[in-house]
Amino acid sequence: MLGLITGANRGLGLELVRLGLAQGDSILAACRNTDGEQMTELLTLKTDYPEFLEILQMDVTKEEEVKEAADKVRKKYGHIDFLINKAGVLFEKMKMPGDCIRDLDIDMLRRNLEVNVVGTALVCKYFIEQLYRSVCPCIMNITSEAAHLSPKGYNYPAYSMSKYAANMYTQKLRNFLEEERKELHMRIYMIHPGRMDTAMGKENAGGCKEM
Numbered sequence: 001m002l003g004l005i006t007g008a009n010r011g012l013g014l015e016l017v018r019l020g021l022a023q024g025d026s027i028l029a030a031c032r033n034t035d036g037e038q039m040t041e042l043l044t045l046k047t048d049y050p051e052f053l054e055i056l057q058m059d060v061t062k063e064e065e066v067k068e069a070a071d072k073v074r075k076k077y078g079h080i081d082f083l084i085n086k087a088g089v090l091f092e093k094m095k096m097p098g099d100c101i102r103d104l105d106i107d108m109l110r111r112n113l114e115v116n117v118v119g120t121a122l123v124c125k126y127f128i129e130q131l132y133r134s135v136c137p138c139i140m141n142i143t144s145e146a147a148h149l150s151p152k153g154y155n156y157p158a159y160s161m162s163k164y165a166a167n168m169y170t171q172k173l174r175n176f177l178e179e180e181r182k183e184l185h186m187r188i189y190m191i192h193p194g195r196m197d198t199a200m201g202k203e204n205a206g207g208c209k210e211m
């Protein structure tokens, strides 16, 4: 199987790359930046699996970059079997200081939506044709329990809004494919990956193994 994973240079993305390669998949590892310290582990994997791992430069918020990466993959491989939208951001502390409504940082909210929602939609938009050409296509959107509509709590408001919207987008994708492209049997998942000791998850990762 050939799969594309976004945000592949660290955290959950890197672990998924590692797992995919170990089980014999070929992986297209998409990264916002393809140089710098954050790439060390992925580059080591590239040395270990030179024929099975390709690193792609792709900021999920930049439409031209997503399009360019999709064109490159289409020309070289013609299809992908799975897409894991894992790139994500969280800029808040669990409890925001001050008044959650009046003091909300709107620019920060926009940046959350841009990566966690628009980014996911852009990657799906430009890679869907390649999933249509797979015999067993699958999309996994990594969202979060933070999207849960609960009558209690106001932690991480901007992040939670973005993950709720990402879930809605995933459901619409699923409904469309079920109603209009049933013959593809495409599997679509929205996944809360659990609490992980990554750069993003540190604040809530008590007892988890560092990734």
Ligand SMILES: NC(=O)c1ccc[n+]([C@@H]2O[C@H](COP(=O)([O-])OP(=O)(O)OC[C@H]3O[C@@H](n4cnc5c(N)ncnc54)[C@H](OP(=O)(O)O)[C@@H]3O)[C@@H](O)[C@H]2O)c1
Pocket: 006, 007, 008, 009, 010, 011, 012, 013, 031, 032, 033, 038, 058, 059, 060, 061, 085, 086, 087, 088, 089, 115, 119, 142, 143, 144, 145, 192, 193, 194, 195, 196, 197, 198, 199, 200, 201, 202, 204
């Ligand atoms: N950690 C948790 O406990 C937890 C819990 C629930 C859900 N999640 C979700 O699980 C996913 C993985 O989280 P994680 O813990 O692995 O996070 P992480 O370690 O902070 O990694 C975030 C990744 O997203 C990439 N990224 C950020 N902005 C990007 C952009 N514009 N274009 C492309 N890539 C971009 C980062 O790349 P750079 O290195 O270039 O910044 C990095 O690879 C996220 O979607 C998160 O919301 C995590």
